[in-house]
Amino acid sequence: MARTVDPALHARRREAILGAAGRLFAEQGFEGTTVAQIASAAGVSSGSVFYYFDDKPAVFRAVFEQALPHNEALIARHQGTEEPFAAILDVVAGLAADADDPSASGMVVELLRRIGHDEQLGVVVERASQVVREGLAGLVARGIEAGTVDPELDPADTATWLENIVDAAYLGARPGHSPLPALRRTVARYLEPGRTERV
Template sequence: MARRVDPERVARKREQIIVEAARLFAAQSYERTSVSDIARGLGISQATIFYYFGTKDELFRAIFERDLPVAQELIVRHIHAEKPVPAILDILGELAKDASDPSATGMVVELFRRVHHDPELITIVEQTADVITQGLATLINGGIARGEIDSGLDPIETARWLQAIVDGAYLNARSGYSPVQDIRRTARGYLAPVVGGRTDD
């Protein structure tokens, strides 16, 4: 009789492996981190890791695969907000909340290094970014219609620019500093209607 698989137990074990792998990848790079390093950190065998993740590349991708459902839930939670600007600021705050983690910069750097070598990773990152872009753009359109956001802004390009600000916060992350309030302040000023129209063209 085949042994029954407990989905919750599998999910917990996968998450434990992903968290430890992310910590080591951020601290000592993808290339310098072996599967045996990850196994040693968890007190398990390499075979156990390969049971859950077929390759080291797959394990690295799994770190970022978690972002897609989180992004989808975040947008669904805010997309129908009556007041678009606070909703946009809340989304940006959620996206940036982990930037105070000391390992944040290392993980982003490793992503940039790996993304050029792994087409599947590119797809995962692009899917997540697209969910956020479309969600923010919808809210920006709503804010423009209400007269609360500068009508001279292109919603899609503005959404991408706001994400770039969040990305920058991760690249400049430092322990003990949360960039959330600064990001919210920057975004609020950028989105605000400009009296007399924009003159930067």
């Protein structure tokens, strides 16, 4: 059977390309980054990039496919929790973990923008986002049962809104100023029951 001579080397090269691409895309944007730059930063030739990936958009998508396992782990960690309210805060903090890294901020913006332009990317991101959204929605529902989350909230809508708030934290990234405390306050107060306002 035909097979790659050295799968490990193959994977290493592939990851070198993805690492370089991720950094460059975050700093310069998708269109602002050339395949030649990626190849150069990864220490391979321009032609090799097209051996590993079909085209430039495929490189961008692959960068985000790496995020999927991370998100799954984050949700799985809190599956059997007794404290859904605290679990939500922890998941949100995990999602926003590197929100104070300006390059992560650039990547998020670039991602949001390209979703509308690359249908296949939409599928990749939707898959990763769905894991988080369903996990959060489940935690919100359990928080409502436990009486620690406002029963007027719709779990699915709330999960989506929480994702948006996390994105906002990335947008507000400034060197030397972590948005995490404000994020935590925002989410905790949003969820709590027993306020006078109505949605």
